Amino acid sequence: MRNALTLLFLSAALAISAQSVPFDKSAFPNDKEGLKNAVAEIKEGDKIFDREPKSYFNLAVPHYQRAYDFNPNNAELNYKLGVCLLHSTYKLQALPYIKKSYAAHPNYDPYSIHYLLGRAHHLNSNWDQALVEYQKQLDVLRRDKPDPEAYETIRKYIEEVKNGQKLTATEERVWIDNLGPAINSPAPEYAPLISTDESLIIITARRERSTGGLLDEADNLPYEDIYYSRNKGGDWTPLTNIGENVNSSGHDASSGLSPDGKTLFVYKGTSRNNGDIFYSRFENGMWTKPFALGNSVNSSAHETSAALSYDGNELYFISDREGGSGGKDIYVAQWDGRKNEWGEARNLGPTVNSSYDEDGVYLHPDGKTLYFSSRGHNSMGGNDIFYTEKVRGQWQTPVNIGHPVNTPDDDVFFSVAADGRTAYYSSIREDGYGDKDIYRITFLGPEKQPVLNVEEQLLAGSDKKRIDIPVQSEVKIRTSRMILLKGTVIDDKTNEPVSAAIDLIDNKTSGVVATFESDPSTGAYLVMLPAGRNYGLNVNAEKYLFNSLNFDIPDTAVYKEFYKVIRLKRILIGESIVLRNIFFDYNAFSIRSESEAELERLKNLILENPQIKVEISGHTDNVGGDAYNDELSENRAKAVVDHLKAAGVPADRLIYAGYGKSQPVASNDTPEGRQENRRTEFKIIE
Numbered sequence: 001m002r003n004a005l006t007l008l009f010l011s012a013a014l015a016i017s018a019q020s021v022p023f024d025k026s027a028f029p030n031d032k033e034g035l036k037n038a039v040a041e042i043k044e045g046d047k048i049f050d051r052e053p054k055s056y057f058n059l060a061v062p063h064y065q066r067a068y069d070f071n072p073n074n075a076e077l078n079y080k081l082g083v084c085l086l087h088s089t090y091k092l093q094a095l096p097y098i099k100k101s102y103a104a105h106p107n108y109d110p111y112s113i114h115y116l117l118g119r120a121h122h123l124n125s126n127w128d129q130a131l132v133e134y135q136k137q138l139d140v141l142r143r144d145k146p147d148p149e150a151y152e153t154i155r156k157y158i159e160e161v162k163n164g165q166k167l168t169a170t171e172e173r174v175w176i177d178n179l180g181p182a183i184n185s186p187a188p189e190y191a192p193l194i195s196t197d198e199s200l201i202i203i204t205a206r207r208e209r210s211t212g213g214l215l216d217e218a219d220n221l222p223y224e225d226i227y228y229s230r231n232k233g234g235d236w237t238p239l240t241n242i243g244e245n246v247n248s249s250g251h252d253a254s255s256g257l258s259p260d261g262k263t264l265f266v267y268k269g270t271s272r273n274n275g276d277i278f279y280s281r282f283e284n285g286m287w288t289k290p291f292a293l294g295n296s297v298n299s300s301a302h303e304t305s306a307a308l309s310y311d312g313n314e315l316y317f318i319s320d321r322e323g324g325s326g327g328k329d330i331y332v333a334q335w336d337g338r339k340n341e342w343g344e345a346r347n348l349g350p351t352v353n354s355s356y357d358e359d360g361v362y363l364h365p366d367g368k369t370l371y372f373s374s375r376g377h378n379s380m381g382g383n384d385i386f387y388t389e390k391v392r393g394q395w396q397t398p399v400n401i402g403h404p405v406n407t408p409d410d411d412v413f414f415s416v417a418a419d420g421r422t423a424y425y426s427s428i429r430e431d432g433y434g435d436k437d438i439y440r441i442t443f444l445g446p447e448k449q450p451v452l453n454v455e456e457q458l459l460a461g462s463d464k465k466r467i468d469i470p471v472q473s474e475v476k477i478r479t480s481r482m483i484l485l486k487g488t489v490i491d492d493k494t495n496e497p498v499s500a501a502i503d504l505i506d507n508k509t510s511g512v513v514a515t516f517e518s519d520p521s522t523g524a525y526l527v528m529l530p531a532g533r534n535y536g537l538n539v540n541a542e543k544y545l546f547n548s549l550n551f552d553i554p555d556t557a558v559y560k561e562f563y564k565v566i567r568l569k570r571i572l573i574g575e576s577i578v579l580r581n582i583f584f585d586y587n588a589f590s591i592r593s594e595s596e597a598e599l600e601r602l603k604n605l606i607l608e609n610p611q612i613k614v615e616i617s618g619h620t621d622n623v624g625g626d627a628y629n630d631e632l633s634e635n636r637a638k639a640v641v642d643h644l645k646a647a648g649v650p651a652d653r654l655i656y657a658g659y660g661k662s663q664p665v666a667s668n669d670t671p672e673g674r675q676e677n678r679r680t681e682f683k684i685i686e
Helices: 032-049 054-070 075-086 091-104 113-123 127-143 148-167 593-608 626-646 671-677
Strands: 174-178 189-194 200-205 225-232 252-257 263-268 276-283 303-308 314-319 329-336 358-363 369-374 384-391 422-427 437-443 482-491 501-506 511-517 524-530 533-540 547-553 560-568 576-578 614-619 654-658 679-684
Touching (some): 032 054, 075 113, 091 113, 113 148, 225 252, 482 547, 511 524, 524 533, 533 593, 593 626, 614 626
Parallel strands (some): 482 560
Antiparallel strands (some): 200 225, 422 437, 482 524
């Protein structure tokens, strides 16, 4: 029994009707040389066409095209050229050839022609025509011997066409821009990964002179290599091979990137299975040799893409291991800090995973939005991009991201920037450079004027428990509720970069949410702050006083990005720091529970440096009388000292003082300035 989907042409050529112009002397009596050359090209094309795999069909296209230029009216040639294009990068170009073949000879391939016409119309978003042809193909299947597999496939295509009709009825307002020749070339570029701040992009490409210089026998293309580019003032630097530390002579593909851009996940083919996920770290200005993830992630099955949560505690990945919903599914593993390994992987379940393939998983740094591609759900054809949001700990029903981002062909690997309004993916479009190119998508929404503009309105250290942050109505999924903090850590005196650990702390629980590191060579850091928490940031380096910041971010906060230089002071007499994560009730000196983590750091700093004696001082703004402010500031400083004594700090190493409003560090003429002046300080006095 012939399968309607795999047997796309008859092994024996059928009789050609009078409408089809043959390649013989009777049709071209005056151009024997041209006919000879055209027939030779057809024979070369047939050598490729008549053998497997179909991934080589693209190599037959130039031969058939040269024969077509000589005789464009042959049904068999149009048929074969259309079939080859359907199996190439340029699928959309197949339709006119298949239509022309059918018009010239309707019975050339009666068993598969309506399937081919349906696919070609489907890929061109000709929904109504595709439905007609798919229905005719079903009639052919019913008339011949039943083929359940082919019947189910056509039924799925019909469902996708109906989805396409609905999804394209209203288009998303987007800009889709090619990243240009610095990134794209005539070769395939795909699987883009970006750091949260869009300063780094990592992609996979199949360019000439790849590492090892070999061609894959499956499709005669160079093996995959990983490349990178950096954003310099809005322009991407020329794409650069990531190097032999990461790339090998086989397939090496970009699989995932941590939000801070310092951990790269790499897909590599392995001898034991179809492929595993490895990881590489960016250290001292270069990427390390990749290491395989543990057995809870990699298995004897096929693992491809991976996505790491902003806090490093969750890893989402793709696997086709047994026990899933069908095909490739999304799994999640939790980091086990005690064992220093990933825990047992868990399938995300049937709400997210369909009975078809899922792939290209990407977790937004807000920790609440998961993007992925799927052939299931309400795809309009091939893989479509979907997103799901976590609500009260549960992933919701996936939503198709819509047209024109999604097309009837495969749309995979979708990386979203921190703002939620820009994203990157690979696509084949008219403005491309040859094959798949990397594009930047900008989701358009109503213009919103920011309510606040200065970072000081986020920095706490005041009587207020929560700093108001601007709230805007949500524009579909194109905004994210998080703060992106980036900058450099430097020495306060020399301005030299400092390698520091940055602990992100939930002040409500005093627990460390995540730990980030500044780059040793540049001091650069990048910290993600999803909405809904009161965060303390502790920046700590050996031989330095710690520096603390506070961000209290409500659930409804709109995305903002801030750049802050963090200056660390050496442990020397006279140096002081503001303790931004010590909080008091309004007009009172009782220490709130959110201060616990900061007080613990302060205790440890003093105990670990037994040679120092410190002063804890309280300060106020200029609201209220002098006597009241002096007393309030002194009582607050004393409360901190009393807490430290109770925690084990010797009393003879602590003194306290209240300076009221006498030592302002900012103007008292603005709410922001008064907030800065209300503070608790730590100073080394001996």
